[in-house]
Amino acid sequence: MANASSMKIRVEELESGMITAENVIEPGTERILLLRDTILDSVMIFNLKERYNVDEVYIRKNFSAATVADEMRAEIDIHQSLSTLKEVFGSDEDKPLTEFSKEATKQISNVTNELITSLYADDNILLKMHQLQSYDDYTYKHCLRVAMMSVTIGKSLDLPRNKMRDLCEAALLHDIGKRTIDVDIIRKPGRLTDEEFEAIKKHPQNGYLLLRKNGSYSEEILNGVLMHHEKYDGTGYPLKLRGEQITYLARIITVADVYDALTSNRPYRQPWSVAEAEEFMMGGANTHFDYDIIMAFLAAFAPYPVGDRVLLSDGNKAEVISNNTNVLRPVIKILTGENADEVIDLYNDFKYLTLSIKCLDKDGSTGE
Numbered sequence: 001m002a003n004a005s006s007m008k009i010r011v012e013e014l015e016s017g018m019i020t021a022e023n024v025i026e027p028g029t030e031r032i033l034l035l036r037d038t039i040l041d042s043v044m045i046f047n048l049k050e051r052y053n054v055d056e057v058y059i060r061k062n063f064s065a066a067t068v069a070d071e072m073r074a075e076i077d078i079h080q081s082l083s084t085l086k087e088v089f090g091s092d093e094d095k096p097l098t099e100f101s102k103e104a105t106k107q108i109s110n111v112t113n114e115l116i117t118s119l120y121a122d123d124n125i126l127l128k129m130h131q132l133q134s135y136d137d138y139t140y141k142h143c144l145r146v147a148m149m150s151v152t153i154g155k156s157l158d159l160p161r162n163k164m165r166d167l168c169e170a171a172l173l174h175d176i177g178k179r180t181i182d183v184d185i186i187r188k189p190g191r192l193t194d195e196e197f198e199a200i201k202k203h204p205q206n207g208y209l210l211l212r213k214n215g216s217y218s219e220e221i222l223n224g225v226l227m228h229h230e231k232y233d234g235t236g237y238p239l240k241l242r243g244e245q246i247t248y249l250a251r252i253i254t255v256a257d258v259y260d261a262l263t264s265n266r267p268y269r270q271p272w273s274v275a276e277a278e279e280f281m282m283g284g285a286n287t288h289f290d291y292d293i294i295m296a297f298l299a300a301f302a303p304y305p306v307g308d309r310v311l312l313s314d315g316n317k318a319e320v321i322s323n324n325t326n327v328l329r330p331v332i333k334i335l336t337g338e339n340a341d342e343v344i345d346l347y348n349d350f351k352y353l354t355l356s357i358k359c360l361d362k363d364g365s366t367g368e
C-alpha cells in the first residue's frame with residue numbers, strides 16, 4: 001500500500017533539499033545510514049550512491065521550492081553553529097583545556113542567539129536536530145542537540161526568555177568538562193577501568209570550575225553544568241543532590257541529555273527508537289527525572305506524529321489522527337482487520353485499554 005506522504009525514488013534522481021521519509025539502511029546490513037526526516041545534501045547523496053550502493057530511498061512528497069529553500073537555509077545555519085562549537089571545544093587532538101576564553105564565551109553567546117531566534121520564529125528546530133544525526137563529530141552534535149532539545153522543553157514549560165538564554169548556554173556547555181580530561185581516556189574504545197570511569201565522572205565539576213574561572217557565567221549556568229548528571233531521587237553524581245536541590249535548568253538538561261544519548265547513532269550500537277526512548281523516559285519520571293519536565297518533554301516530542309502509520313499490539317495497522325496528553329496513546333484510525341475505518345482514542349476510551357501501539361509501521365510507511 002502506498003503511503004500518501006512519501007514516495008520511493010532512485011538514488012540517481014535524488015536532489016539536495018529532499019527529505020527522507022524513512023530511515024535509509026545500508027544494503028545487506030541493519031545499519032542506519034540516515035535517519036528519517038534528514039534533509040539530503042550533495043555529500044549525503046554521493047555517499048549513498050558511491051559508498052554504500054543504495055539503490056532507492058523513500059522521500060517525503062509535498063515539499064515546495066519555498067520550504068526546501070527555507071530548510072536549506074536552516075541547514076546552513078546549523079552547520080555554522082556546529083563549526084562554531086567545534087572551535088570552542090577544540091579538536092580531540094588538542095591538549096586538555098585549562099582555560100575557557102572570552103572569545104569562546106562570545107561564540108557560545110552567538111550560537112545561543114541563533115538557536116533562541118529560531119525557536120521563537122517558529123522555525124522547525126526539530127527538523128534541524130535531525131540533520132545532526134550521524135556518526136561523526138558526536139560530541140559537538142550531542143551538545144548542539146541537547147541545547148536544541150532543552151530550549152524546546154523550556155518553551156513548552158513557558159520559561160521566560162532570559163532563563164531560556166541561560167538554559168541554552170548551560171546546555172551547549174554541559175559537557176565542556178570532558179575537554180579537561182585526558183584525551184586517551186575520552187577516546188578509549190574499549191571498556192574503561194574503574195579509575196578511568198572515575199576520571200570521566202569528574203567532568204561536571206571540572207566544567208563548572210573551568211567556566212567559573214572565566215568569570216562571565218551566572219550561577220544558574222554554572223549549576224546547570226555542575227548538576228547535569230544528578231538524578232531526581234538522589235542517585236546521580238557528583239553531589240548526590242535530590243529533587244529541587246537540583247536546579248530547574250539542570251533538571252531540564254538532564255532529560256535532554258539522556259534522551260539524546262539513547263536515540264543517537266553510535267558506532268557500537270543501534271539507536272533506540274523514539275517510542276522506546278520515550279517509554280524509558282516516562283518510566284524514569286519521579287525517579288531519575290522531574291515528572292513535570294518529563295511531561296513537557298513528551299508534549300514537545302510526540303513519538304507518533306499525526307499521519308504516521310503504526311502497528312498495533314493485535315497485529316492490525318492504523319494511522320495516527322491526533323495526539324493526547326499521553327503521547328504514547330494517541331487517537332488512531334484502524335486501517336486493517338474487522339474494525340477497519342474505526343477511529344479509536346487509545347487514551348480516553350477504556351474499551352481499548354489492552355490495545356497498544358507496538359511500533360511505527362515500517363512496511364506501511366515505506367509504501368509496500
Ligand SMILES: [Fe+2]
Pocket residue numbers: 174175203228229
Ligand atoms: Fe555529561
